Amino acid sequence: MRLTTVLYALLGLFALCVPLLGIYPVFMMQLLCVAMFACAFNLLLGFGRMLSFGHAAFFGSAAYATGWLVTAHEWGPGAAILAGVAVAALLGLAVGMLAIRRQGIYFAMITLALAQLVYFVCLEAPFTGGENGLQGVPRGELLGFLPLKSDLVLYYVVLAVFVAVYLFIHRVVHSPFGQVLKAIRENEPRATSLGYEINRYKLLAFVLSATLAGLAGSLKALVFGFVTLTDVDQSTSGEVILMTLLGGTGTFFGPVLGAAVVVTLRQYLSDLVGGWVIAIIGVIFVACVLSFRSGVVGELAAWQLRRQKPSPH
């Protein structure tokens, strides 16, 4: 336990000092947004055992909503983020209500298909800019006094939001709601027989996850200043699964680590190997599923547990 506290303190210190260390802040912001997305996804997969294959729909639609509002309607960033999050939450409610009617792999296929529907809507709708996406999304001033144009200010805003989301997920998982969710994950019929309306819990988990994914998407739109079809594409949905799986499904820090690894790999590999990145991501996927199913953090935790357990003699 103490080791975890020390690690978190070190990470926190690192995150605060990033601008001093000469790390490109946009890269760090991208990492934080993607990590937030992965944490939101993990809430659903790790604690509710629902594999959504279409989470990019929420990430991307919130990004589009925020981007469109600040660009075409000159909304402030705060209001636009809230609106983006609301769009993701409503979309999450609609998709969730349909998807929880089936379980397991059907759930995965349904979310994938509905996300593809969202993708086509984003491709053809008049306000998304089609193939070009939305360009030149201004960052504006948050609450009227925080000039987000400065990478430094925006970095600390994104960091604060990320920490809040991380703590919020921690809180949700340890709340009575989170306990019931885990009970449903372990044994659905038993949870039903204990009198829980399991579909309500699953739907709430789905909407929460979609909402937080949307928050990540809205922030991403402001950080980069553009929104493209990639944000709603199935490859984005696939990548967030990979990050969670790689870092450790159902652990708190796993998705963050997974996101850091994948984003860094993407950044540096694309210089080295060019277009082979997709194939390499596929290889990591296969390797993960075959031999690394608990992810890095999961394996470390298991190792720690084995070490702490007193030997039988």
Next chain:
Amino acid sequence: MTTVFGIPVAVILGQLTLGLVNGSFYAMLSLGLAVIFGLMRVVNFAHGAFYTLGAFAALLGLQWLGINYWASLVLAPVAVGLVGIVVERLLLRRVYGLDPLYGLLLTFGLALICEGSLHQVFGASGQSYPVPPALAGAVNLGFMFLPLYRAWVIAISLVVCFSTWFVIERTRLGATLRAATENAPLLQAFGVNVPLLVAATYGGGVALAALAGVLASPIVLVNAHMGSSLVIVVFAVVVIGGMGSIFGSIVSGLVLGVVEGFTKVIYPEASNVVVFLIMALVLVLRPTGLFGRE
């Protein structure tokens, strides 16, 4: 010229045959998906990738080795089916008995490897495969011109789909296959080589996808991404039809193809999404799918 609601009948019929062509592909792919899922409890995300591989096998066979269309029709599915068997023996075997989600994720990874590599080697732009001379041109049916190749695709897919259905539902081999779906350990105790049966079934399902790929190659541009969006539509078809039924997957594949073609005439903007909307509707009205038996 005869019109219905101001749309020329020839246009409607043209889109309907095109829809039927797409429906044949949906039927062949969802059929393979259903057979594989029935026996192995694996949702084969790589199905679209094998369809792409089939098309590439035909294209490269023609360009590099001079193998003509008719030979490709047999050779490409066999070659891709063998690849499938290797994949099953080396990789898929390791996720049996685990949560079916891992099978989905594993095959998703395989699809990425395949798609990414093909994209990198052959580029993003598609290449066209020539229509075989014997099937070029069109016949005049009096009320419309029917391109011969489209008629051929519809005919051959129907034959292949219904032969597959016949083999599974009406022959001894099919009975063994269905027995393995019900209770594999028991069947193995009777002396049936179940692992071989599983490998052959995966190979067969994948070969069906590859055959669809070969058939599609003269119609669509052969490129690395041709299978990735198709597989999502096929997933929706499978959710609509219910994966439990072989017959159901064939019928829903064909019908949804026609519905999609019809939408192209009435309201083209919705043609990409109509299958997903129908899926949503089916989930509300009959969550187990139209032919589902859960």
